[in-house]
Amino acid sequence: MEETGTDAENASIDPSMLSTRWAIAERVLSDAFGFDRLLPPQKKVIERLFDGRNVVAVMPTGSGKSLCYQLVSQCLPHLTVVVSPLVALMKDQGDSLKRRGIEVARLDHSASPQELRLDLKRVRSGHCKLLYVSPERFFNERFRAVLGETPISMLAVDEAHCMSEWGHHFRPDYLRLPDVVEEHSIPQVLALTATAPQRVVREIRSAFGLERTDVVKVPTHRSNLHLQCTQVTSRERDERLLEQLRKAAKSRSKGVTIVYVTRRRTAEQLAESLNEEGLSAMAYHAGLTSEQRDSIQQWFLESNNGILVGTVAFGMGVDKPNVRRVIHYNPSSSLEGYSQEIGRGGRDGKATQCQTWLVPEDQIAIRNLPCSDWPTKESVERLLDRLIGQPDSFYLSLGKLAWEVNLSSGVVGTFMIQLRQRGHLELLPARYDVYRVKPRCDISEIVSRSDAIDPEAVSAIVASLVKAKRAYRVNLVVATRQYRVPRNRLVAALEELSLSGVIELESSELMHGYRWVERIARPAATVKHLLKRFDASMEATQQRIDSMMEFIACKECLPVAMAAHFGSRRSRPCGKCSTCRGEGPWDTQLNPPDSIGDSAQRAMTDAIAEYPDLFSDPIDQAKFLCGLYTPAFMRFRVNRHFGFGVCESVPFTTVLAAMRAN
Incomplete structure (x- = not known):
């Protein structure tokens, strides 16, 4: 794609406009956020954005990344769209901004139809200049329909490391973002991440065509986080953890604790054990219902001394200032993940203990878990068999396809992106297979109450309604074929009917769209290529675990080692970590059995x-x-x-x- 934020665009930002933007920013910063000044890294990012440039901001968790786009959005002429994979973060930030008097909208599956309708009205009217969008919403036909001709000033990409196939948290859909920037003629991009080694930063820059000077990087480690790594046996770990938490409970300085574990079962068992010892603990993992997770997260946010025992599923989007202890019962699987997890502690700037208990055998589970995605040759062959028979343009449910060919949906999504990179496929906007309509008036009145909406499309929709259990279903494929109204007009009409309050609209069963550019002529060679790419990604995963094990072996000052990993320079030891206190080095080597028995x-x-x-x-x-x-x-x-x-x-x-x- 062409590079955004060109010299011509930068030249159009005249001094008077810059002055106006800074005046608005200073007022919003003080009145809404209660700050009298920006932190130096935040100022560097915002200066570049106000100059019309693009930015890759690499700033540690808890350093105020979000304020960069929140503040700038109020100063740019049009809408700022924030793409984030974290629904909890979008909801938390949206609620916080509303309390501060800032208009904000969000599009994600947790929002009710009424909330969506009101939010979209405010976006399209121009009253709301900040819109949070989850990836599954951003890349589908409904987003294009609801946005209409609304101009976008900036795209903010949160968790931008998700763009990297070699990163610790790859999301295939993120590779589509540059196409959306081009399609919507978005003049500026802000990519934000807390955890990006040099290789990942280069990938982000390359995806958006950004210059090296567009990168603002802050040292990964915050000095108030005191890093400790201690090698113990399994029994010693439980005894010392209990001693540590009992001591914290008796301490005058109140504060909550996060205990990270690898497995869901460990979270539940450990939380139960701590409660039996008279401590207040809750378990959190991805196996709970959304209602259970919301309830536990709310308990944690309101607690003064609670203990949250969770897998890495916990913490995304949680902004609680008084997390005094972040304890890794099991080690993280990467330094990137570790940096994010400890970054949830000490956001109030006060000293926070970050303890990792090292039982060398723990790394077996850490190394084994990614292997659940390892594809067999037969599964990849089945995947290609399903694809080769598809027409020139086709839509698939990646979840159903993954289930049929015995691959994880993440692996299937990655393979589809790789087929695109090989020139076989072009990506089409995703669409929903099912639309449900709940009329807010008699069906016979829908057409008459929608005079300003495309009458031909509305008539086709009404004629295609089929009564279902909870609502009416409308089959857009049938409606398009029978009434010869293009699908994009039907979707736009449905959104307009929803915005005007004539109907309530729900959609489900997201389908990803593809078009053949060059069909697969040599399936065996393609299978071999996909398996080779997966093996390379698996090797990168294991190398990240190796780096983590080397780090917690405490062979050098831990903040110095972390800075080196993320491409920063730090020569002075911290004087507070395990290594600086004379503990270690630890032996993290494993001696696996020769046979399985x-x-x-x-x-x-x-x-x-x-x-x-x-x-x-x-x-x-x-x-x-x-x-x-x-x-x-x-x-x-x-x-x-x-x-x-x-x-x-x-x-x-x-x-x-x-x-x-x-």
């Missing part, structure tokens, strides 16, 4: 006899023994077999080697 072999033989169609590939056999889930395992409830997870404490690579040797 006869009992595991017998369990595998029994499982193959019971499920003969599921274990043709050694990769699936190794996943079964290590207790890793696949869509097929979930479908047939293989986890109920006595052998599922029998090698949970054995490295996946060791188990896989044993299965391949059979």
Whole structure:
């Protein structure tokens, strides 16, 4: 794509406009946010944005990244769109901004139809200049319909490291963002991340065509976070953790604690144990319902001394100033993740303890979990078989497709992006397969009450309504074919009917669209390429774990080591971390067993006899023994077999080697 923020555009920002923008910014900063000045990094970012330039902002968690786009949005002439994968963050920031008197809207699945209708009215009228959008909303037909001709001044990409295939949190949809910038003629881009090594920063810059001078980077570590890493046995860890939390409970300085664990089961068991010891603890993980997670998160935000025991699913979007302790019961799987997790502590600037308990065997689970995504050759072949028979343009539910070919939806999405990169596919705007309509008047009155809306499209919609349980369904494919009204006009009419209050509109079953550019002529070579790319990404994942293990071995000052990892310079030791206090270095090396044992072999033989169609590939056999889930395992409830997870404490690579040797 062409580079945004060109010299011609920069030249158009005259001194009087700059002066006006800064005057507005200073007033909003004081009146709405209660600050009398910006922090130096925030000022650097905003200066560049006010000059009409693009920015990649690499700033640690808790350093005020969000204020950069929140403040600038109030000073630019048109809408600022913030794309974030974190619904909790969007809701939390949206509620906070509204309390400060700033107009804000959001489009995500948690918003009610009434909230969406009111928010979109304010966006289109120009009263609201800040819109939060989740990726699944941003890339589909409804977003284009509701936005209409609304001009966009800036796109803010939160968690921009999600664009990198080699990063720790890759999201395939994020690679579509540059196309959207071009499609909507968005003049400025602000990409924000707390955790981006040099390679990832280069990828972000390359995606948007940004210059090296467009990068504003802040040292990753905040000095009020005191880093400690201590090697212990499993039993010692539980005893010392309990001692640590009891001491904190008796301390005069109130504050909450986050305890990070790798597995959901560990979160529940540890929280139960702490409650039995008289401490107030709650478990949080992705296996809970959204209502349960919301309730626990609210409890944590309101607590003065609570203990939240959670997997990495917890913390995204949580902004609580008095987190006094961030404890890693199990180590993080990457320095990027670790940096984000400890960054949730000490946001009030006060000293915060960041303790990692190192049991070397813990890294087995950390290394094994990503292997649940490892594709078999047969699964990739099935994926290509499904694609090769598709017409020139087609739509698929990636979730259903993943279920059919026995791959995770994330892997399928990544493979589709890679097929695009190889020149096979072009991405089309995603669309919903199901639209539900709840009329707010008699059906016969819909046409007469929508005079200002496309009458032909409205008539086609009304004629296509089919009564369902909770509402009416409208099949846009049938409506387009039968009444010869293009789909984009039908969707636009539905959105206008919703905005005008004539109907309530719900959509579901997101379908991703593709168009063949060059069909796959050599499937075997393509399968080989996709598997090779996955192996490379898996190697990068394991290298991130290696870096994490090297870090917590405490061979040098921990903040110095962290700065080096993220491409910053720090020569002076902190004087506070484990290494500086004379602890370590620790031995993080593992000595895995040479074999998996006869009992595991017998369990595998029994499982193959019971499920003969599921274990043709050694990769699936190794996943079964290590207790890793696949869509097929979930479908047939293989986890109920006595052998599922029998090698949970054995490295996946060791188990896989044993299965391949059979």
